[in-house]
Amino acid sequence: MEKATDMEMEREEVEEEETESVSDVLRDRFRLSTISIAEAEAKRNGMEISEPIVACISDLAFKYAAEQLAKDLELFAQHASRKIVKMEDVILSAHRNEHLATSLRSLCDDLKAKEPQSERKRKKTPRKENKATTSVVHILDN
């Protein structure tokens, strides 16, 4: 029994190391994207943004994505007895911020509209990017 545990521990350690280095690569790629998004947004607001601050925002967002978002999405899908995370899970994870939830809902409608095999009848939503088009909460049963 002891041998099994030792081997298991070693395997766990190796797995953890591998996960760490993959995680580092992803974090770096994430940071590059963040830099470009953040600098564009700063410019849009007529400002510059200092580099360490962008790095800080990037780490925050990465942490949010990996620790909160990924976990929430998995839990919501599981709660709905699914193995596959769907758009409705993402929208649900934004429930704390009504403005955000609304933006996501319109994007969701846009994405659904692009699908050729959409069988349901939907209300026609105008193709505006950030405007809330529906104030009625509707249940997505996708």
Added chain:
Amino acid sequence: MEDENNTFDPDLIHAIFKLVWTRRALERERNDVADALDCEVGAGTSKKNRQTSANGKAIKLSSELLRIFITEAVQRAATIAEAEGASKIEATHLERILPQLLLDF
């Protein structure tokens, strides 16, 4: 003059999620094995252990969500910086918007 839509690569976001979900599935597997040694049920027959995955549209939506996280952080900090007459967003500006940002996401 923005040529590309500045956003996160959906594959990157998908990779991050997969990393997390794999880790969680492995943990569940380990717990299942531990349980299986106690009772007679064979390990690996547990239904719960197929790994979570995401459909493409959900990933796109998640990428957008994360993009908004970044733009909200920058925009809110920019508002503070502007109110103070600064032209560059610094730590002190970010600091002040952080609590509400974290509550909103």
